[in-house]
Amino acid sequence: DAMVIQNPRYQVTQFGKPVTLSCSQTLNHNVMYWYQQKSSQAPKLLFHYYDKDFNNEADTPDNFQSRRPNTSFCFLDIRSPGLGDTAMYLCATRPITGTANYGYTFGSGTRLTVV
């Protein structure tokens, strides 16, 4: 009964070839996040959506884009992946105040390898 589903689990892409990672949720949470986690590092926030309102972190490269066509789905697009973009990409969701659960729910992640 996974509530935040990330596809694919593993992705290999060629240097410079656009790639899209997907995240879907069955929780109806307002907020969705994308984190990048490189080997032996902490997860780093790339951007998040509050409903349709997009919030980019100041140091997120322009190469990274996101789309949220509806509440359930959020996509991470990497327009021209470089070798340094090899990482685990984690999607998370969160409800806003007013619900019982204030926690973040993470997906299992997508391990992206750029070759």
Added chain:
Amino acid sequence: AQKVTQAQTEISVVEKEDVTLDCVYETRDTTYYLFWYKQPPSGELVFLIRRNSFDEQNEISGRYSWNFQKSTSSFNFTITASQVVDSAVYFCALSEDFSGGYNKLIFGAGTRLAVHP
């Protein structure tokens, strides 16, 4: 600015030893939440605990316990009688008040725990 510091990069223990993972945080908010997550080699983040800033009660869950002290801005995690299955990277994280949609989870650098038989 918010910040989480996990000074211990790696800890190695022998099975059945007790081990404490340290976490120190910085925030100007009066309402905030602290978390611990476990990340096994498979990569998913496993939620362990959430504590809000108004609740300084220590918590125990089986072999796990947490000590929250606002006076020292610390939220330490102790595993009693460690087991090999406890081997993982552990992250401490901080989030400001959840009212509104613009806050985020800030992670510490993580502590890699290796438990040897």
